[in-house]
Amino acid sequence: MKKQQVIQGNNYSAIQVGNIHDIANYTLIHPKTGAELHKIFLKDKIGFTGMEISFQSLAAHEELPYFHTHIKNEEAYIILKGKGKFQVDNNCFDIEEGSVIRVSTPGKRSLANISDSEMVYMVIQTKEGSLEEYSGEDGRLAEVEKRW
């Protein structure tokens, strides 16, 4: 797939976001703060119904210019590149590539890149408390002839 190409099929859809160094090229204006963010949201692009996924880049020494809470949604932050600081309420801790952070709805959260190079991360939003079955428990083996 080429960058930003979307494919739509029966039971699936897909998008090519680009490699990790491409995320900094996406731009959007935060509707409440007016901040220019280097971020791309995927839910509306490929039709997720149980989650929102976004990718975001923070330049060297850039911080997310606001704290926020959520009304219904749990969030996961997954650090894909770089190092920084994450804060929930008054608790601040180190993050780096491979850090996965869960934040409950009332947690006042933000993060900062405190390094001299880019930081890239994903955010996943889901409805808090909504998961009923998970991992292998919800799966069923199926027979299909492989086409690769």
Next chain:
Amino acid sequence: MKKQQVIQGNNYSAIQVGNIHDIANYTLIHPKTGAELHKIFLKDKIGFTGMEISFQSLAAHEELPYFHTHIKNEEAYIILKGKGKFQVDNNCFDIEEGSVIRVSTPGKRSLANISDSEMVYMVIQTKEGSLEEYSGEDGRLAEVEKRW
């Protein structure tokens, strides 16, 4: 945070999974197929309530040794490294770093690394149809003194 360290706080928790090259060192046995997978599930480790997140590595020319469907959960596959093929029912397409694939519950899915180097990806499970508000719509700005 050190690798596999978990921190627990009020309104949050976090784990350090390691960098992308560490994923191959995780091992688990698939309960239904007996297959040895290089995979780590995170829900029970840091207490997600709306999602399951896993990281998985496929060695060069390794394929996931089964197809499967889901009963309740939508899945997202996010390719973090490498190149391969993804198949849903009888549709097979190319994937690579930056590909994000949504699969609905009935889609019979699997994937293969068809390259000479490692492939690493994430899978996110959420309850299909469960998201009510998303992106900025569910968020509220909050005031906290930053501690970084």
